[in-house]
Amino acid sequence: MPRAIWSGSISFGLVTIPVKLTGATRSHDLAFHMLHAKDEGRIQYERICSVDGKKVPWDEIVKGYEFEKDEHVILTDADFERIDPKVTHTIDIQEFVELEKIDPIFFDQPYYLEPTKTGRHAYALLRETLEQSGRVAVARVVIRTKEYMAALKPAGAALVLDLMRWSNEIVDPSSLDLPEDEKMPSAELKMAKMLVDSMSVDEFEPEKFPNRYREELLAIIDARVTGKELPKMKKAAPSRGKVVNLMDVLERSLKETHRESKESKSRRRKTA
Amino acid sequence: MAAERIETRVGNRTLSLSNLDKVLWPRDGYTKRDLIAYYERVSGAMIPHLTDRPLTLERFPNGIDASSFFEKNVPKGMPDWVQRASLPSPGGTRSKITYVLCNEAPALVYLANLAAIVLHVWTSRVGSIDEPDFVLFDLDPGEQCTLKTLTIVTLAVRDALVGVGLSPLVKTTGGMGLHVVVPLTNGHSYEQAKIFAEIVARHVASQCGELVSLERMIAKRRAAAVYIDYVQVGHGKTLTAPFSVRARDRAPVSWPLDWSEVEAFKRSRTTVPADAFAKYTIRSVPKALEEQGDRWSGRSWKRAKLGTTIGRARKLWR
Numbered sequence: 001m002p003r004a005i006w007s008g009s010i011s012f013g014l015v016t017i018p019v020k021l022t023g024a025t026r027s028h029d030l031a032f033h034m035l036h037a038k039d040e041g042r043i044q045y046e047r048i049c050s051v052d053g054k055k056v057p058w059d060e061i062v063k064g065y066e067f068e069k070d071e072h073v074i075l076t077d078a079d080f081e082r083i084d085p086k087v088t089h090t091i092d093i094q095e096f097v098e099l100e101k102i103d104p105i106f107f108d109q110p111y112y113l114e115p116t117k118t119g120r121h122a123y124a125l126l127r128e129t130l131e132q133s134g135r136v137a138v139a140r141v142v143i144r145t146k147e148y149m150a151a152l153k154p155a156g157a158a159l160v161l162d163l164m165r166w167s168n169e170i171v172d173p174s175s176l177d178l179p180e181d182e183k184m185p186s187a188e189l190k191m192a193k194m195l196v197d198s199m200s201v202d203e204f205e206p207e208k209f210p211n212r213y214r215e216e217l218l219a220i221i222d223a224r225v226t227g228k229e230l231p232k233m234k235k236a237a238p239s240r241g242k243v244v245n246l247m248d249v250l251e252r253s254l255k256e257t258h259r260e261s262k263e264s265k266s267r268r269r270k271t272a
Numbered sequence: 273m274a275a276e277r278i279e280t281r282v283g284n285r286t287l288s289l290s291n292l293d294k295v296l297w298p299r300d301g302y303t304k305r306d307l308i309a310y311y312e313r314v315s316g317a318m319i320p321h322l323t324d325r326p327l328t329l330e331r332f333p334n335g336i337d338a339s340s341f342f343e344k345n346v347p348k349g350m351p352d353w354v355q356r357a358s359l360p361s362p363g364g365t366r367s368k369i370t371y372v373l374c375n376e377a378p379a380l381v382y383l384a385n386l387a388a389i390v391l392h393v394w395t396s397r398v399g400s401i402d403e404p405d406f407v408l409f410d411l412d413p414g415e416q417c418t419l420k421t422l423t424i425v426t427l428a429v430r431d432a433l434v435g436v437g438l439s440p441l442v443k444t445t446g447g448m449g450l451h452v453v454v455p456l457t458n459g460h461s462y463e464q465a466k467i468f469a470e471i472v473a474r475h476v477a478s479q480c481g482e483l484v485s486l487e488r489m490i491a492k493r494r495a496a497a498v499y500i501d502y503v504q505v506g507h508g509k510t511l512t513a514p515f516s517v518r519a520r521d522r523a524p525v526s527w528p529l530d531w532s533e534v535e536a537f538k539r540s541r542t543t544v545p546a547d548a549f550a551k552y553t554i555r556s557v558p559k560a561l562e563e564q565g566d567r568w569s570g571r572s573w574k575r576a577k578l579g580t581t582i583g584r585a586r587k588l589w590r
Contacts, residue, residue, distance in 0.1 A: 247586055250467040251579075257459060257460075
């Protein structure tokens, strides 16, 4: 069973629902250690002062904010404590909103909420209510020492707490050069739609998209460990260069045919 | 023993049929009578696909297990009313071949009576013999290729073609594979059809990776891949005609499919392509044709101009 990383309660109005929080995703990235090639010794980091070149013990380290190039202001533990959020252990629901009204770009990190014994009924009630109303709860929550904005969503039998990005963390796309007032000829649009239709599926099945990089990397690791022969690398897809060249050839040929047929028509007209 | 002969009338012709009880498919018990009856029943849909196309006959006078032969020149004794076309031999010699043209139902029955089980047609018609009226993709699954792989590749070919505004059609070959065709307007050369087919084949190959092989040498192909043959277009090159019967057990037929049927193969429990196609036979096809009509008939035969198409392909396939 996954370990809970936080426990507390959902609260709205006078209702409190005791819950535990567990991660809803896991990273599958393969981690590598840095080793010394010569003797495979693990590489260690040391904290070295750039002024005296000496190793610095933890108790001599402070946090500095660079407010101008090379100009730092030092903040003490007391400063941080002053603004530390109150560790409340509650998921404070602020409001409810239709899920579609939240741009998915805001969702950052999902966690499952699991009710403790006494909270099962209230948990199910909240989940059903959200499910049937099509809304999600927007809440504030403090995890460890940081405060987050989060959405509380029904997902099957579970409630998911999805930590959200703050509005100022979203980059405004207006800084990009995007085609906005482009005219779309309806024929082109129709054709593109046809293509989309022909490639459409009824259900999204993420299993159809395996993480090939990881699988291939694991195969190499496995071969190295067992001393087997390295797996054959898949050949890169044939280059499209040839296709493009062929298009040139075909286009030229089609143009010639076109000219010839025009010429023969005009000849015919002359002789007529 | 004198061969028994039967006089019969097909359309406005009188034909003399022989050896009707000769068994051509020993394991199925189908006779020449079954073959003739089949071709007669599907002639209405089939003749438009044969009209003015030079034919190569594949004849099995003693059934599918005995020796067979290909015949390009008009068979001996063919009545004068059967149309024919004299064309230079594809070999490049100065000799000419006089091909049979099957332009009417009685001619089809006549050929069936010759135990011409398989009819191979050109991709062009007499009158514009140097201008193919469709582009052909012969999708040929390797020995270990599954129905699923064949389906994925066939749909990739369709999607590539639909994506550039074309209306491809599909049929079983009657054997292992599928034929996808794109009808063309007049005025395209064999070379142009071939180059276009190659562009599409390469595009699909780059999308489908190892599911597709463009390797002409069988030994070099992956047995689990689909070979896209795009060179089977040109003077003297032929394909099995729509509704032609094949000389295999169960007497399978080259049957024009609806694209939804190809999609349904994705969910099929059958894994061997030929097994999935084996339900279209001389027994089942006449009825299926009556019920569903010809999926390759005039209305679905939308003819394309490659000049327009290639501009779109350029935009999409770069």
